[in-house]
Amino acid sequence: MEKVAIKDSSYRLKKAKILQTKKLTANEKFFEIALMDGERLDYEPGQFIMVSLLGIGEVPISVCSSPAKRDSFDLCIRAVGKVTRSLHKLKAGDVIGIRGPYGKGFPVRILEGNDLLIIAGGLGIAPLRSLIQYVLDNRRDFGKVHILFGCKEPKDMLFSDELEYWNERTDLHYACTVDRADPDWAGNVGVITTLMPGVDIEPSRTFAAVVGPPIMYNFVIKELIAKGIPERQILLSFERNMKCGNGKCxxxxxxxxYVCQDGPVFHYEQIKNLNEAF
Ligand SMILES: Cc1cc2nc3c(=O)[nH]c(=O)nc-3n(C[C@H](O)[C@H](O)[C@H](O)COP(=O)(O)OP(=O)(O)OC[C@H]3O[C@@H](n4cnc5c(N)ncnc54)[C@H](O)[C@@H]3O)c2cc1C
Ligand code: FES
Known part of the structure; x- marks a missing residue:
């Protein structure tokens, strides 16, 4: 019998063109990107893609724009090593490879009709920006929205124009803090949990979405549970080293x-007993 080659389309590498880049901080850069075949990247907030540079390597990166943005999508990349530093050298017009989107993002259909408490630490704002933009694009589908953002110092603040815009909106509550102030900083100083007592929520109808450095999770989860938010209503996104991105390796x-397939977004009750998770 003739053998039929099975092609796994989830591995399909697509060419994508960088439309614009913008330096956000000393270490993070923003990229607006479009697929070159004219297709649209169909993703959910919280999903990630594998971004590759020929001869250099491939890295998982969260899509940080709203899925409602049809013709292009955004990434925010911190330069930490070989691939991410090479990506930082690219400019508008340059071509990269992408695969995906992969993984489970934030369950927006389940979140609809509920209140949201969105908590971002540092680069955690990248996947959460996608969720926040989605919620603002569909504002009537959600109840009260609280956004708490924390970073080390004012100079580390990502998307500062958007933070300002969220702060000015009357249909959401926004608060931010820095671990260490500079002479120009007039806002809150302290870790992100210091913002939580000021948030008035109805726990039974509130979903928390938390993304940040691992150290943040334990403290934030304790506060969320103390506020009475049920464990299944606490959503966290995890970062782990990845290779295939889609459950094979x-x-x-x-x-x-498998963080790449069962996550990166998990309900706290799914992962609370995994010692290695935190
Ligand atoms: C699901 C998922 C989503 C992600 N989304 C984003 C995103 O939106 N933006 C983004 O910038 N990154 C994101 N990351 C992290 C990103 O994939 C890594 O920073 C990247 O793989 C590093 O590759 P590299 O070749 O540049 O560095 P490498 O050469 O592999 O590593 C260089 C050094 O940096 C360290 N390192 C690696 N990763 C990190 C890290 N995350 N933070 C600090 N140090 C690190 C390594 O331990 C090593 O010492 C995500 C990761 C996952 C799993
Ligand atoms: S990266 Fe998750 S299984 Fe390969």
């Missing part, structure tokens, strides 16, 4: 879970 495995 096991690189991202934590016990029985």
């Amino acid at each position: 096991g690189r991202c495995q934590i016990q029985n879970l």
Whole structure:
């Protein structure tokens, strides 16, 4: 019998063109990107793509724009190593490879009709920006929205224009803090949990979406549980080293879970007993 080659389309590498870049901080750069085949990237807030540079390597990066943005999508990339530093050298017109989107993002259909408490630490604002923009694009579908953002110092603040805009909106509550102030900073100083007592929520109808550095999770989760938010209503996004991005290689495995496929967004009750998770 003739053998039929099975092509796994989830591995399909697509060419994408950088439309614009913008330096956000000393270490993070914004990229607006469009697929070159004219297709649209169909993703959910919280999903990630694999971004590749020929001969250099491939890295998982969260899409940070709203899925409602049809012709292009945004990434925010921190330069930490070989691939991300090379990506920082690119400019408008340059071409990269992408695969995906992959993984489970924020369950927006489940979130609809509920109040949201969105908590971002540092670069965690990248995947959460996608969720926030989605919620603002569909504002009537959600109840009260609280956004808490924290970073180390004022100079580390990502998307400062948008933070300003969220602060001015009357249909959401926004607060931010820095661990260390500079002479021009007139806002809150302290870790992100210092903002939480000021947030008035109805726990039974509130979903929390939390993304930040690992150290932040333990403290924030304790506060959320103390506020009475049920564990299944606490959503967290995880970062793990990845290779395939779609459940084939096991690189991202934590016990029985593949972060790339079962996550990166998890309900707290799914992962609370995984010692290696925090
Ligand atoms: C699901 C998912 C979503 C992600 N989304 C984003 C995103 O939106 N924006 C973004 O900038 N990054 C994101 N990352 C992290 C990004 O994938 C890594 O920073 C990247 O793979 C590093 O590759 P590199 O070749 O540049 O560095 P490498 O050469 O692999 O690493 C260089 C050094 O940096 C360290 N390092 C690696 N990753 C990190 C990290 N995350 N933070 C600090 N140090 C690190 C390594 O331990 C090593 O010491 C995401 C990761 C995952 C799993
Ligand atoms: S990265 Fe290969 S299984 Fe998750």
